[in-house]
Amino acid sequence: MSSDPAVRCSDVTLSYRRHPAVHHLSGSFAAGSFTAIAGPNGAGKSTLLKGIVGLIRPDAGTIALEGVRRSDIAYLPQQSALDRGFPMRVVELAAMGLWRRFGPFRRMGGAAMRDVEAALETVGLSGFEDRSVGSLSGGQFQRALFARLLLQDSRLILLDEPFTAIDARTTEVLLDLVCRWHREGRTVIAVLHDFDLVREYIPQTLLLAREQVAWGPTETVLTEENLARSRRMQEAFEDDAELCKRPAA
Numbered sequence: 414m415s416s417d418p419a420v421r422c423s424d425v426t427l428s429y430r431r432h433p434a435v436h437h438l439s440g441s442f443a444a445g446s447f448t449a450i451a452g453p454n455g456a457g458k459s460t461l462l463k464g465i466v467g468l469i470r471p472d473a474g475t476i477a478l479e480g481v482r483r484s485d486i487a488y489l490p491q492q493s494a495l496d497r498g499f500p501m502r503v504v505e506l507a508a509m510g511l512w513r514r515f516g517p518f519r520r521m522g523g524a525a526m527r528d529v530e531a532a533l534e535t536v537g538l539s540g541f542e543d544r545s546v547g548s549l550s551g552g553q554f555q556r557a558l559f560a561r562l563l564l565q566d567s568r569l570i571l572l573d574e575p576f577t578a579i580d581a582r583t584t585e586v587l588l589d590l591v592c593r594w595h596r597e598g599r600t601v602i603a604v605l606h607d608f609d610l611v612r613e614y615i616p617q618t619l620l621l622a623r624e625q626v627a628w629g630p631t632e633t634v635l636t637e638e639n640l641a642r643s644r645r646m647q648e649a650f651e652d653d654a655e656l657c658k659r660p661a662a
């Protein structure tokens with residue numbers, strides 16, 4: 414699996430207008446690993462994903478990718494960040510996952526269309542092809558976004574709270590798909606809130622509270638002690654949010 418991507422963070426600090434949201438993070442997401450990012454609200458979880466995708470540049474340290482180009486990462490943003498008002502059909506939204514291979518939708522041939530239909534079937538949206546995305550329920554919209562991710566066929570997949578506010582049946586279908594991606598040797602990183610789900614399905618966890626609290630096998634990371642520490646660290650950061658307590662390396 415040496416061609417699979419790894420993500421290496423070296424003393425990474427990510428900030429908004431010089432207010433650090435992720436502090437001095439070092440560590441690696443190994444090739445083919447499946448990692449949950451957990452932590453309190455405001456811990457920097459979404460910020461770290463944006464840093465990996467390249468939407469935010471580190472103001473210190475580096476995030477190095479191996480085996481994948483930044484532009485080839487499959488990224489699902491947190492749902493609140495998405496605008497569902499755009500006039501687009503389900504089939505067009507899913508087909509966006511193929512743009513890198515085929516160019517704009519109109520130029521796609523029959524084989525590509527069959528791929529799109531198969532992806533929609535995988536996520537349980539057969540028959541929804543011509544529905545406008547604005548008419549979908551939250552769970553159906555998330556399924557359509559997963560069809561797009563599936564078609565992207567990326568070796569590195571980043572998911573930001575993919576199952577938050579999603580019905581149980583949809584969660585089951587999409588979690589199954591994510592576990593399949595992991596079995597296929599893809600590198601998967603997912604921000605998740607449901608510790609029970611993480612303990613059951615996700616082998617590795619990074620617990621974040623602006624800085625790393627713990628990073629490794631899930632059962633050693635998600636201990637009561639570490640969770641309590643993450644809450645204390647997060648509260649301390651909120652008390653003096655503008656200070657960087659450790660010097661940059």
Ligand code: ADP
Pocket residue numbers: 429434452453454455456457458459460461
């Ligand atoms: P999490 O995903 O762990 O809940 P975020 O990464 O979204 O946390 O946010 C980390 C910190 O950065 C929070 O204090 C948040 O208010 C701040 N933040 C997030 N996005 C922005 C933004 N676009 N501009 C300014 N500050 C932001």
Ligand code: MG
Pocket residue numbers: 458459460491573
């Ligand atoms: Mg977030």
